[in-house]
Amino acid sequence: MIKKKGEKWCLYTKDGSKELGCHDTKGEAEAQERAINSKVAVSFRGAMGSTLRTANFDGREYVVVPVVALVEGVIHPVNSAAPELVLAEEFAKAPNGWNGRPVLWNHPRLNGRRVSAN
Numbered sequence: 001m002i003k004k005k006g007e008k009w010c011l012y013t014k015d016g017s018k019e020l021g022c023h024d025t026k027g028e029a030e031a032q033e034r035a036i037n038s039k040v041a042v043s044f045r046g047a048m049g050s051t052l053r054t055a056n057f058d059g060r061e062y063v064v065v066p067v068v069a070l071v072e073g074v075i076h077p078v079n080s081a082a083p084e085l086v087l088a089e090e091f092a093k094a095p096n097g098w099n100g101r102p103v104l105w106n107h108p109r110l111n112g113r114r115v116s117a118n
Helices: 026-049
Strands: 002-005 008-012 019-023 053-057 060-064 073-075 084-086
Touching: 002 026, 008 026, 019 026, 026 073, 026 084
Parallel strands: none
Antiparallel strands: 002 008, 008 019, 053 060, 073 084
16 A cells, blocks of 8 residues: 655555555655565566576586566665665666676675675
């Protein structure tokens, strides 16, 4: 449920008991709502509909797991002080740029700061 709260548009649980996030525009609140509603379906589609395989890279065998790494919504990147709204139209501009990127259990650090794994 989306309600206007002062100058912000806020998304609440269906019963209205919990605020899930506030945005500058109604469109941003609707985008968060779509992301929340689609998250479960996306997770199961990736896990249940994908085929695992192995591939060699630099002489070492790896398991290749197709994933949906990001869906539209509010995220809190490790290198950001605050949460951000990520719109599908932004990360859809160059989807092939994510192919071949490593997926890590923990983000790498150098001198105590998080750094790129690429």
